[in-house]
Amino acid sequence: MKSKEITVAKTTEMKDGDTKKIEIDEKEILISRIDGKFYAVGGSCPHYGASLAEGVLCGDQIYCPWHHASFNAKTGELENPPSRDSLPEFELKIEDENVVLIVPEKIEKSRVPDMAKKDPQADDRTFVVLGGGAAGNMAAQTLREDGFQGRIVMVTKENRLPYDRPNLSKPYMRGEAEAEWLPLRSEDFYQKHDIEVLLQHKVTNVDRSGKTIIFENGDTLKYDKLLLATGGVPRTLDVPGADLKNIFILRSWDDADDIISAAEKAKSVAVIGASFIGTEVAFSLSKRNLPVTVIAPESVVFELVLGEKIGSMFQNLHKQNGVDLNLGSKIEKFVGNGRVQSVVLQNDEHIDADLVIIGIGVKPATDFLSEFDLQSDGSLLVDEYFRVDEDVYAAGDIATFRDFRTSENIRVEHWRVAEQQGRHAAHNMAGKRVKYKNIPFFWTSQVDLHFRYVGYAEKWDEIIFDGDPDSQQFLAFYVKDDKVHAAAGVGRD
Numbered sequence: 001m002k003s004k005e006i007t008v009a010k011t012t013e014m015k016d017g018d019t020k021k022i023e024i025d026e027k028e029i030l031i032s033r034i035d036g037k038f039y040a041v042g043g044s045c046p047h048y049g050a051s052l053a054e055g056v057l058c059g060d061q062i063y064c065p066w067h068h069a070s071f072n073a074k075t076g077e078l079e080n081p082p083s084r085d086s087l088p089e090f091e092l093k094i095e096d097e098n099v100v101l102i103v104p105e106k107i108e109k110s111r112v113p114d115m116a117k118k119d120p121q122a123d124d125r126t127f128v129v130l131g132g133g134a135a136g137n138m139a140a141q142t143l144r145e146d147g148f149q150g151r152i153v154m155v156t157k158e159n160r161l162p163y164d165r166p167n168l169s170k171p172y173m174r175g176e177a178e179a180e181w182l183p184l185r186s187e188d189f190y191q192k193h194d195i196e197v198l199l200q201h202k203v204t205n206v207d208r209s210g211k212t213i214i215f216e217n218g219d220t221l222k223y224d225k226l227l228l229a230t231g232g233v234p235r236t237l238d239v240p241g242a243d244l245k246n247i248f249i250l251r252s253w254d255d256a257d258d259i260i261s262a263a264e265k266a267k268s269v270a271v272i273g274a275s276f277i278g279t280e281v282a283f284s285l286s287k288r289n290l291p292v293t294v295i296a297p298e299s300v301v302f303e304l305v306l307g308e309k310i311g312s313m314f315q316n317l318h319k320q321n322g323v324d325l326n327l328g329s330k331i332e333k334f335v336g337n338g339r340v341q342s343v344v345l346q347n348d349e350h351i352d353a354d355l356v357i358i359g360i361g362v363k364p365a366t367d368f369l370s371e372f373d374l375q376s377d378g379s380l381l382v383d384e385y386f387r388v389d390e391d392v393y394a395a396g397d398i399a400t401f402r403d404f405r406t407s408e409n410i411r412v413e414h415w416r417v418a419e420q421q422g423r424h425a426a427h428n429m430a431g432k433r434v435k436y437k438n439i440p441f442f443w444t445s446q447v448d449l450h451f452r453y454v455g456y457a458e459k460w461d462e463i464i465f466d467g468d469p470d471s472q473q474f475l476a477f478y479v480k481d482d483k484v485h486a487a488a489g490v491g492r493d
Contacts, residue, residue, distance in 0.1 A: 008092075009099040014038070019062070019073075021053035027107045028053070029090060031099065032073045034060050038099050041076035042087035045069055046110035052087075056493070065493055067416060068441045068454075078113055078145075080438075081138055081419035084184060085110040115144035118194035123150035126222060127429060128213060130203060131229035132156030133165065134415045135396035135422030137184050139227050140195045142426035153196045153221065155213070160253055161187060161197060166415050168256040169277045170445050173284035175260070182253065208371045211391065225391045225429050228369070228380065229422055232362030232397040232413060237272065241334030247356045250281060262355050263288055270294075270343045270353035272331060274301040276444045278359030279314070282323045283447050285357075293324040293351055295331065295343060306453075306488065307460075310476060313469040313490075317447050326351065362413065364398040375400050379411050384435045386425035393429060395421035403456060404437045406485070410456055414442035452493075455486030467492065 008022050008031055020031040021043055028043030030052050043052050045064040055065040062073040069083035076087030088111050091102040127143060129136045132154055140154045156162070163182040171177035190197050202216040206226070213221040234249040236242065246266075248259050263269070263285055271282045274296035286292045298304070300311040301318075315325060332344045334356065343351045364378040372388065375381055380394040382401050388394050396418035400411045417440050427434045441454045449472060457478035467474030473491040477484045 003105055004103050006101050006103055007098045008040075008101045009038075011038075011094060011097045011099060014099075017057055019053055019057050021051065022101065024103060025107055027109060029101065029107075030062065030073070030087075031092075031101075032057055032062070034073060038092050038094070039074045040090035040092050040101055041071065041073060042109055044109055045083055046085040046087070047081075047083040066450075067443055068452075076111070081134075081423060082416050083110075084138070084141060086113045087111070112189075113141070113145050115141075115193050116147045116149050118151065119149040120151070123148065125150040125224040127152050127225045127227070128221060128223040129154045129227045129229060130206075130213070131227075131231055131396070132158060132162045132197065133229065133231045133396065134418035135229035135231075135425070136227065137162035137422070138419040139229060139395065139422035139426040139429075141185075141193075142423045143430055144193050144195070146427060146430035146432060148430045150224070151196070152194065153198060153223075154190075155198045155201050155203065155221075157200065157202045158252060159200050161185065161190070161199075163253055168253065169250060169280040170284060172256055173260065173281060174287045204368055206369060206371060206392075208389070208392065223391075226393070227422070227425055227429065228366075228388070228392065228394040228398060229396045229418070229425075230365040230398055231418070233365045233367075234358070234362050235360045237331060237358055237360070239331055239333050241336065241340065244334050244336045245339040246336075246354060247334060247340050247358065249358050250277060251362070259285075259355075259357060263290060266290060266355035268293075268352050269355045269357070270351055272296075272343070272356060272358045273360035274298060274325070274327070275359045275361055276302075276446075278357070279318060279323075279446055280444065281357050281359060283318065283321065285355075286322050290355075291324070292322075293326055293353065294318070295326045295329050295345070295351065297328065297330050299328050301325070301327070307463050307476070307478075309463070309465070309469045310488065313472065314446050314449075314451075317449060317472075321447050362397065366398050377411070381409065385428040385433065386421060386436060387428070393425040395425045401436065404435075405439075410440075410458070412440045412442070412456065414440070416441055416443070449490055451488065451490050453486060453488040455484070457486035460485065 014033040022029040030043035032039045050066040056063045061070045063070045067082050070080040076089040078086040088108045093100050129140050162184045205214040234251050269290050269292045271278045271294045282292045282294050301315050303311040330346045332346045334340050335342045366378050379400040382399050386393045397413045403410050440456050443452045460478040460480045464477040475489040475492045478486040
């Protein structure tokens with residue numbers, strides 16, 4: 001089949017800022033009009049396949065309606081994750097008042113961004129990315145996108161290539177996602193783009209003056225620039241019985257597999273902590289027909305983060321779907337004979353559970369950074385370029401950064417934010433010198449309800465609602481000092 005030409009619009013029917021979806025051979029193409037000119041790119045987000053026609057065109061940026069990946073609507077180039085690939089670009093021409101699309105022989109849904117080739121003759125520097133999670137993986141790719149031709153080494157203590165961590169507590173935990181879906185990139189991708197990945201390498205120290213990474217096995221690695229993107233370490237409970245078998249945390253792929261294996265033999269489950277991950281896991285395990293109890297000290301889930309009304313909405317949703325919530329409760333101990341059998345609360349209530357998952361948050365994985373000045377929470381303070389110093393950068397869960405809107409120092413623990421920060425740090429490592437002026441965004445799936453939150457509001461004076469949380473169709477605006485600092489919504493974008 002050769003290329004063909006199709007009239008897709010009239011020049012008079014679209015004004016600046018308009019988009020139009022075209023379907024050809026079951027593939028979507030997005031037509032945009034920007035500054036009087038017409039452009040065509042792939043119409044499906046490469047991340048999870050959302051239709052970009054349902055997203056938002058802002059200037060020349062098209063934003064995915066699901067997880068806010070963004071692309072240049074003129075060229076299809078990736079701008080912001082969680083997509084890792086760009087959109088294909090298609091040729092258009094104008095004939096009289098007709099917008100004519102030149103359809104290629106094969107229509108691709110996505111394309112790997114253009115990347116530089118490693119060339120030690122052109123650049124003999126070594127850039128090390130410490131951490132194979134969201135921030136680290138995106139940073140390694142971005143360095144090649146930005147033309148870096150030196151050596152890139154990504155170091156991870158895990159035994160796997162970078163994978164989709166948010167999936168672990170949701171579809172994968174429910175048995176609805178295949179293991180093959182989890183890797184972010186194939187081994188071939190890293191090899192093709194000369195990104196070295198050191199698996200199962202635990203770092204014990206970073207010698208700043210000597211620009212040297214020291215590994216647990218005694219090996220060392222020199223760097224010219226370093227990105228610290230080590231993520232978080234799950235918090236644990238220091239109570240009697242915490243060392244019993246069948247008590248788990250969820251951070252890694254292996255953790256998820258261990259929990260799934262234990263769930264196949266379990267009779268009842270207790271989730272300690274009403275965190276986003278904790279409640280996601282609770283629902284996922286309830287879908288495996290297990291009775292699940294969430295135990296947490298707060299009286300309303302997510303109240304401190306989202307407010308009482310939205311917290312109550314989520315709380316009722318989980319109750320309606322079979323998850324028992326034991327709130328206002330604290331753990332006294334775990335009881336069992338080698339293996340957990342029940343959870344004892346401080347009020348002496350006993351809750352049967354032969355499987356326990358602890359989800360009480362994470363702390364920055366920075367204990368090994370003895371030569372760095374850590375913040376009180378264990379994080380690293382970075383500047384607007386995500387630099388810790390001239391040659392060391394930090395991104396993701398371990399980075400405290402300045403919110404350019406309020407000048408407050410904040411830290412955000414979420415996948416998309418970490419990817420965005422890793423990409424931003426890489427831009428600056430590669431010499432672009434771009435200030436960070438991005439707005440945090442996160443999402444969660446609770447039961448079958450998709451919740452999105454943009455901005456940052458640790459505290460607020462009031463929440464203004466457009467719609468009602470009880471109807472699960474609303475926008476919430478978090479207002480402080482007469483300014484909207486964040487917005488959240490369900491069923492609304």
